[in-house]
Amino acid sequence: MVRLRAGSPTGTVVPVIEVNELTKRYGGTTAVKDLTFTVRPGLITGFLGPNGAGKSTTLRMILGLHEPTSGTVTVDGRSFRDRPRGLRLVGSLLDAHDVHGGRSAVAQLSALARSNRIPQRRVEEVLREVGLAEVARRRIGGFSLGMKQRLGIASALLGDPPVLLFDEPLNGLDPEGVKWVRDLFRRLAAEGRTVFVSSHLMSEMEHTADQLIVIGRGELIAAESLTEFSARGTGQSVTVCTPAAAALRNLLTAEGAAVDTAGDLLAVTGVTAVRIGEIAMEHRIPLHHLSTRSASLEEAFMELTADSVQYLAGDPQ
Amino acid sequence: MTTTYAPVGGLGADEPRARFYDLVAAEWIKLRSLRSTWIAYGATFLAVIAFNAGTAYDTYNYWPERSAADRADYVRAGIPLQEAFTANSAMVMMLALGAIGALAIIGEYSTGTIRTTFAAVPDRRSVMAAKTVVVTAVATVFGSIVAVASFGLTQAILDGRDAGISMSYPGALRVVMASALLAPVCAVVGMAIGSVIRHTSATMIAAVAVILVLPIVFTEGRHWSAVAGHATLYQAWLRLVEVDPRQTDFPWTTGGAWTVYAVWALTAAVLAVTSAQRRDQ
Numbered sequence: 001m002v003r004l005r006a007g008s009p010t011g012t013v014v015p016v017i018e019v020n021e022l023t024k025r026y027g028g029t030t031a032v033k034d035l036t037f038t039v040r041p042g043l044i045t046g047f048l049g050p051n052g053a054g055k056s057t058t059l060r061m062i063l064g065l066h067e068p069t070s071g072t073v074t075v076d077g078r079s080f081r082d083r084p085r086g087l088r089l090v091g092s093l094l095d096a097h098d099v100h101g102g103r104s105a106v107a108q109l110s111a112l113a114r115s116n117r118i119p120q121r122r123v124e125e126v127l128r129e130v131g132l133a134e135v136a137r138r139r140i141g142g143f144s145l146g147m148k149q150r151l152g153i154a155s156a157l158l159g160d161p162p163v164l165l166f167d168e169p170l171n172g173l174d175p176e177g178v179k180w181v182r183d184l185f186r187r188l189a190a191e192g193r194t195v196f197v198s199s200h201l202m203s204e205m206e207h208t209a210d211q212l213i214v215i216g217r218g219e220l221i222a223a224e225s226l227t228e229f230s231a232r233g234t235g236q237s238v239t240v241c242t243p244a245a246a247a248l249r250n251l252l253t254a255e256g257a258a259v260d261t262a263g264d265l266l267a268v269t270g271v272t273a274v275r276i277g278e279i280a281m282e283h284r285i286p287l288h289h290l291s292t293r294s295a296s297l298e299e300a301f302m303e304l305t306a307d308s309v310q311y312l313a314g315d316p317q
Numbered sequence: 318m319t320t321t322y323a324p325v326g327g328l329g330a331d332e333p334r335a336r337f338y339d340l341v342a343a344e345w346i347k348l349r350s351l352r353s354t355w356i357a358y359g360a361t362f363l364a365v366i367a368f369n370a371g372t373a374y375d376t377y378n379y380w381p382e383r384s385a386a387d388r389a390d391y392v393r394a395g396i397p398l399q400e401a402f403t404a405n406s407a408m409v410m411m412l413a414l415g416a417i418g419a420l421a422i423i424g425e426y427s428t429g430t431i432r433t434t435f436a437a438v439p440d441r442r443s444v445m446a447a448k449t450v451v452v453t454a455v456a457t458v459f460g461s462i463v464a465v466a467s468f469g470l471t472q473a474i475l476d477g478r479d480a481g482i483s484m485s486y487p488g489a490l491r492v493v494m495a496s497a498l499l500a501p502v503c504a505v506v507g508m509a510i511g512s513v514i515r516h517t518s519a520t521m522i523a524a525v526a527v528i529l530v531l532p533i534v535f536t537e538g539r540h541w542s543a544v545a546g547h548a549t550l551y552q553a554w555l556r557l558v559e560v561d562p563r564q565t566d567f568p569w570t571t572g573g574a575w576t577v578y579a580v581w582a583l584t585a586a587v588l589a590v591t592s593a594q595r596r597d598q
Binding site for chain 1: 335439
């Protein structure tokens with residue numbers, strides 16, 4: 001376990017990622033369009049968007065792997081591509097499969113460490129940290145996806161960097177692994193690092209991120225805190241159960257509410273639960289159940305990105 | 318917002334100066350940690366030695382059937398030198414080393430490792446230069462071992478009929494050196510083709526075309542064709558191992574043949590080093 005050392009000298013690094021009017025086109029396809037956002041230290045920033053929204057392309061441009069068509073992206077004020085070595089500034093996991101299956105985990109990490117003048121002891125440390133010490137000398141080709149994710153996280157941690165980028169790091173992890181990764185991210189952010197994590201599932205981010213950057217079809221949809229984002233939800237819907245469903249429905253519709261009925265159950269939007277209770281009381285309609293349900297973050301996310309989902313299942317083409 | 322970051326792994330915030338030597342060491346770790354590297358070199362070594370020793374053993378076997386005059390003329394005609402490194406084994410080695418050199422870089426592109434590599438070292442040219450250095454150095458060591466071993470083994474077999482020669486025999490050293498250096502030149506050519514094409518099968522086809530087909534297509538019939546042929550690696554090697562050059566319509570010097578080696582090696586190295594610079598990875 002790596003722990004925060006109190007009173008250790010702080011670096012001069014300001015680990016901020018700044019993306020400015022970033023655009024990337026591949027031939028006629030625009031993958032990322034006019035994207036502007038900032039990722040700050042000390043927080044976990046979730047990078048959300050449906051499949052094909054341009055998340056991976058953006059991460060690759062941050063790392064200098066892809067050249068932007070226009071716009072700029074800097075880490076600590078400089079383009080990453082202009083640096084001779086990268087691991088001590090940015091640790092990244094883009095795709096857990098980006099390793100040669102013929103090598104052992106320890107060989108893979110040793111080569112990376114050596115290229116950045118990172119002492120060999122860090123290799124042992126990060127392998128222990130991610131729980132791969134036992135299989136360090138086995139060929140990566142025999143690893144499960146979850147083990148490869150752990151190895152990718154180990155490579156990202158190798159240079160003890162102030163900035164960490166992870167592209168869909170939870171894929172293939174078991175529940176214990178997911179919890180471990182979340183705790184790790186929280187700790188990394190608490191240590192003052194910039195942690196930028198992409199995902200296409202809101203439910204993954206809901207319990208992980210402090211800040212959200214949401215994109216769809218390459219364009220920015222939202223950049224705000226998780227709390228602000230959840231407030232965007234379409235509001236509340238009220239569930240009512242009553243033997244006089246038809247009667248109540250008519251009364252509520254007259255009140256301006258939208259009502260969906262299914263047997264004894266009504267799903268009501270546009271009127272508060274309090275008001276529904278009052279109406280029922282006035283008209284002596286018995287209620288067996290009355291509750292307010294907040295729209296989940298997942299619904300807020302789906303709603304926001306509905307226009308920008310590229311591959312919709314069951315959608316007649 | 319001024320959150321300060323405290324390094325926790327004990328690495329400190331001061332980044333050490335970037336050294337090229339570290340990249341070479343890293344590339345060496347990558348190359349030696351793949352079992353396929355050792356299998357490919359081992360198999361090539363056995364194939365080359367087997368072709369050469371087989372030819373010498375053939376000579377040894379059928380020696381009693383040769384006439385006295387034929388036997389007397391054998392060494393003077395330079396045949397022991399031809400058997401020290403045969404054209405067949407040269408061709409096998411060229412193709413194998415071209416493939417090994419290509420795989421050194423294709424292995425990174427096809428698995429996606431290249432992204433991990435360039436994310437760790439954004440200075441792509443230095444990475445590719447370090448890889449070129451390692452591939453060339455390892456192939457040079459391999460070429461030297463296989464050429465010297467072939468010479469020693471074939472001449473030891475021929476010695477059984479008193480037809481072997483020593484390394485001090487005129488032209489012997491040149492045969493060994495030309496054969497040894499053929500390995501690194503082909504490896505770096507293979508790596509250059511792999512770096513430019515980046516796909517396994519297309520790279521292999523291109524490598525076979527450059528290494529094997531071109532020298533066969535260009536013959537001595539016309540001047541332009543002879544010159545083009547002389548510019549290929551295989552014909553340059555043939556020129557260097559020729560002890561008694563046949564009189565052809567278009568003779569050329571060993572200096573010219575060494576130049577062909579150098580031009581191929583340098584052009585390939587430049588291509589390999591620069592190819593990744595401008596492309597998305």
